[in-house]
Amino acid sequence: MPLNFKLYSTLTNTKEDFVPIEAGKVGLYVCGVTPYDFSHIGHGRGVVVYDTFARFLRETGWQVKYVRNFTDVDDKIIARANERGMEATALAQEFIEAFTEDAQKLNEVTPDVEPRVSTHMQEIIDMIQLLLDNGVAYVGDSGDILLDTTKVDDYGKLSKKPLNDLIEGARVDVSDDKKTPTDSVLWKLAKPEEPKWASPWGEGRPGWHIECSAMSAKHLGKTFDIHGGGMDLIFPHHENEVAQSEGAHKCKSVNYWMHLAFINFDGEKMSKSLGNFKTIRDMLQLVSGEAIRLYMLGTHYRKQLNFTVDALQASETALEKLYRTLKRAVDLPQTDAQDLEHFYGYLADDLNTPKAQAEMFNTATDLNAALDQNNLEKAAVLKAKLVKMGASLGLLTYEPVKYLKGGYKAAPEGAMSDTDVEKLVQERTTAKTEKNWARADEIRDLLKAENILLEDGAEGTSWVRK
RNA sequence: GGCCGAGUGGCGAAGUGGUAACGCUGCGGACUGCAAAUCCGCCAUGCAUCGGUUCGAAUCCGAUCUCGGCCUCCA
Structure with missing residues (x-):
């Protein structure tokens, strides 16, 4: 019998007893990164928290399927690749590898599935078609396909934002395509020089939110247990995920929404857009x-x-x-x-x-x-x-x-080698045997200046690198 | 403006009705040639402020102040 646990869910804003869909099993989907740059420590927090959660579940008897995606088709990736004069796919690949390295340094057990948008085009297209068939999506004037947020039941139920408030308070530049400001693009037709995939509506690429709806359904089913991600994804990303998944499948998509709070820096949210972020790599230097x-x-x-x-x-x-x-x-x-x-x-x-x-x-x-x-x-x-x-x-x-001895962190510039340390420790041991305390203390101070601390024990002297 | 959330010792941070975990730092003691490490002990009569409920509140209720986040891309 797996251990029962409680989870705070954003859907209800309360801590709830977890009830699995299938006895003994947990399906967990977490929104991963958009790989266009090195990951910052906020991403690191996500890695650590959800990994710890998955470990906890497994250790307490649950059979877990942990899915975390890479959004490797995205406007920011295309923009950055253009700046660098390289293919978008190559750029994404580079940063997926960097992310994976960082996650390993944080002792992550790799998720069971790490789906990518680029390899799930058919699922995404099928889902958009379902939304069109169900009357929840429409073709805009430009030919893009859009989600019709007014046709979705309870749009705003996750973020607790009434649709009317959102429409009135909309700060977005309303594109001509959108019937309602809150509508979002499901399929974006390709401009020249942009990566593109064939679809019934013309060559193009998916909009931001649809990929998670399609990939979570493929790997965990139309209804699954737990969905995670950063707090900032609640709106609009997860709200739209709910709308798309439920609009397409006509059933509840996620039972528990588990959101992660941010890392702040100097009292302000750390994010790529504010430019005040620290990367995981920076921290691993320290x-x-x-x-x-x-x-x-x-x-x-x-x-x-x-x-x-x-x-x-x-x-x-x-x-x-x-x-x-x-x-x-x-x-x-x-x-x-x-x-x-x-x-x-x-x-x-x-x-x-x-x-x-x-x-x-x-x-x-x-x-x-x-x-x-x-x-x-x-x-x-x-x-x-x-x-x-x-x-x-x-x-x-x-x-x-x-x-x-400092073997798991980056060695500081000009650090004394282990061999040299050992030599001095030897010399000090000799001095100690001769009760030459002055010399022994001198060596200890010398090493201390190198951030090396000596510890004299019953079985001799050992040392530690600070 | 709407909706979330936070304010606990020098610092970080748990605790959501029964009298303040844990970590870092600091102090005292033991140990040590002296240290370091380790152990033992000490360090918030008080949990933003002001009222209220209660036998009892950091924890519940009301008001106030301050701060962060979302409402636009973001983990």
């Missing part, structure tokens, strides 16, 4: 991927996270504490993890990762205490628990000694 992950899971996913480098580095320090503990525990015998009810219970409450983390840190403290008391039996059990909790959150997967 700290390890797991530190970024720990940082992001330290704030609940529905709360805005105001990004600061100081806080990120505090997470790296906190992670070091966990790895120091594991390093001490490295020789303990393997046992099964137990006593995880509380931990999973926290995650089952709308993915409360901060609370789950607290449990992890408390366990580390207990483990250190058990080791101090030389209670190895207790320590082994605690270690198994700690490692298991870490794995659930996508953490503590590094090799502790290597991690503490």
